[in-house]
Amino acid sequence: MPLKNTRKLTAMALAGAASLALGACASIPGANVAPGSPITAEEAQLGAENHEAFVNEFGGAMTGPYARYVDQVGSNIAVQSGLATRPDAFEVTLLNSSVNNAFAVPGGYVYATRQLVNLMNNEAELAAVLGHEVGHVAARHSARRQQAAQRNQLLGLLGAVIGGAVLGSSDLANLSLQGSQLATLSYSRSQELEADQLGIQYLNRAGYDPNAMATLLASLAAQNQLDAQLQGRDNATIPEWASTHPDPASRVQNARQLAGGATGVVNRETFLSRIDGMIYGDDPEQGIIEGRQFIHPILRFSFTAPQGFYMVNGTRAVTINGDQGRAQLTVGPYNNNLDAYVRNVFSALGGEQQQLTPSSISRTTVNGLPAAYGTARVNNGQQQVDVTVFAYEFSSDTAYHFAAITPAGQAGVFNPLYQSMRRISANEAGSVVPRRIDVVTAGRGDTVRTMAGRMAYTDAQQARFRVLNGLGANDQLVPGREYKIVVRSN
Structure with a gap:
């Protein structure tokens, strides 16, 4: 992000x-x-x-x-x-x-x-x-x-x-x-x-x-x-x-x-x-994805994708994808007015060819953050869809927003996402350590299992290790040969 x-x-x-x-x-x-x-x-x-x-x-x-x-x-x-x-x-x-x-x-x-x-x-x-x-x-x-x-x-x-x-x-x-x-x-x-x-x-x-x-x-x-x-x-x-x-x-x-x-x-x-x-993987300066959680240690916020959705961290937005819809988190110019911010996002999404305005704008607070949101129903040429903008004020000149699109009537699928946005502490931000490639030499006693066990992941360690090193399902390590593992390191 x-x-x-x-x-x-x-x-x-x-x-x-x-x-x-x-x-x-x-x-x-x-x-x-x-x-x-x-x-x-x-x-x-x-x-x-x-x-x-x-x-x-x-x-x-x-x-x-x-x-x-x-x-x-x-x-x-x-x-x-x-x-x-x-x-x-x-x-x-x-x-x-x-x-x-x-x-x-x-x-x-x-x-x-x-x-x-x-x-x-x-x-x-x-x-x-x-x-x-x-x-x-x-x-x-x-x-x-x-x-x-x-x-x-x-x-x-x-x-x-x-x-x-x-x-x-x-x-x-x-x-x-x-x-x-x-x-x-x-x-x-x-x-x-x-x-x-x-x-x-x-x-x-x-x-x-x-x-x-x-x-x-x-x-x-x-x-x-x-x-x-x-x-x-x-x-x-x-x-x-x-x-x-x-x-x-x-x-x-x-x-x-x-x-x-x-x-x-x-x-x-x-x-x-x-x-x-x-x-x-992710550079902490751009935020990182850990399972269903996104953490940005520089901008100091975090949120969690709903069950069944997965995230992709892009340079200008974090995208949350699933069969029931898609959302993106990004940032826009902010002048200390959340209602105006939400309307401006809708206007930008609609562009010159179609006026896109929410039926209403509601105010709320999410984990201590002032927030505003609205939904508009439009036809995308194939079906009716709901477009939702949910924005958060982080300071008088900084706001972030989710823009989501779902089939009509299913906008609520992203409610857990919207409610998960929160600030993170300096300690939590400081605990974010990037993953890096570490080239190591296989010893005589090393196996795929032991080498993969050193990977900085809690899931699919062996599968990750094999793919990273171009190894097939039955390939074994060669003693004295160099391999890549992924470790945590500043």
């Missing part, structure tokens, strides 16, 4: 392309550029203009040795694409995000989150992910995807799914999880496979083991499945709103075939030494 009072970028922007707001007749950088051609000045300008927004959206850029290592590997693999001849033509950014993600934008800007890097087990896998993203850029996939979406807009096929057109706000459209919007923006299966193929070509050219693409995809698929189990979801794929790269499991076998039995370097020991000590 952020410290800034800025609104979320739309799902469009997070997909790594320019916004559809360009208009039906606007020029799309890269749309008419042959795949594999060098970066154009127009593409470089587009990337530079959007770089800061992408960095801010994903927790900011990390600096220091971790970031320099990722930049070095990414720049060297990117050169293999032919988009540029010098590694310094690319800007590879390690993002301080606990979400497994990577993306690239035209102009030589490549991004990977620290959480995804922590999932990797060697340098070749790092090069594979970054090479895959560069492959999307080389093939001009974002421009072609955007061009296709723009054609659909001209044909009137997108209608209410673009940028929150139904309710006039991308924020509320994102809350309503309109799958057609996100499906429009995701890479197609053929584009994903082409990016895999190009990434493997780059691995071969750089001397890396091309099988690293398949092993990384397998680890990501295993992590998706584990996350689904831990969150109580039936679906083991990445939720569409969380990633522009769905279904890595379906691409594993294809990547193995593309590798064709070739071999190369993996640099496992070098990689592990370079990520040793990196923060794993």
Whole structure:
């Protein structure tokens, strides 16, 4: 959760392309550029203009040795694409995000989150992910995807799914999880496979083991499945709103075939030494999720998700997801008037195209915090839904609010969430310690069970350890070999 009072970028922007707001007749950088051609000045300008927004959206850029290592590997693999001849033509950014993600934008800007890097087990896998993203850029996939979406807009096929057109706000459209919007923006299966193929070509050219693409995809698929189990979801794929790269499991076998039995370097020991000590999971400065509890030691508050819901900590909001609805906690400008604050949030959610106002605003107190709330019933184009805003005053110039969307008549499902918001003490805030990667060497008496027992979790220790180290269900430890565990450490 952020410290800034800025609104979320739309799902469009997070997909790594320019916004559809360009208009039906606007020029799309890269749309008419042959795949594999060098970066154009127009593409470089587009990337530079959007770089800061992408960095801010994903927790900011990390600096220091971790970031320099990722930049070095990414720049060297990117050169293999032919988009540029010098590694310094690319800007590879390690993002301080606990979400497994990577993306690239035209102009030589490549991004990977620290959480995804922590999932990797060697340098070749790092090069594979970054090479895959560069492959999307080389093939001009974002421009072609955007061009296709723009054609659909001209044909009137997108209608209410673009940028929150139904309710006039991308924020509320994102809350309503309109799958057609996100499906429009995701890479197609053929584009994903082409990016895999190009990434493997780059691995071969750089001397890396091309099988690293398949092993990384397998680890990501295993992590998706584990996350689904831990969150109580039936679906083991990445939720569409969380990633522009769905279904890595379906691409594993294809990547193995593309590798064709070739071999190369993996640099496992070098990689592990370079990520040793990196923060794993949530950064306390952005708040942390512990089971169903969210704790922000800097902003000094905590709340608990209702039973059956799970949370995702984003850079600008904490999202609470479940079959019965979705809510987000974020912050807005506050001038010591809770009623006005709630009305302003509704107005922002409705946007210019639809007036969104609550039927009434009620005042209450939650754990000593002054609070106000209201609900509006609207049609999202598919059904009647209830939109609720529940706000809390923390000081004369600071307020936070939940914005929730549920099927009509079911707004009360989030009442336990609203009633759980509370301040935390300085002692409670000080007790929050981040998790970090610790690279350890297996001794002769070590087993998966004993090593996993050192993980800083109370549940699924062995499953977490296996996924983190790319181990199958029957794989055993090799004495003298290095493995990753997750520990508590300041």
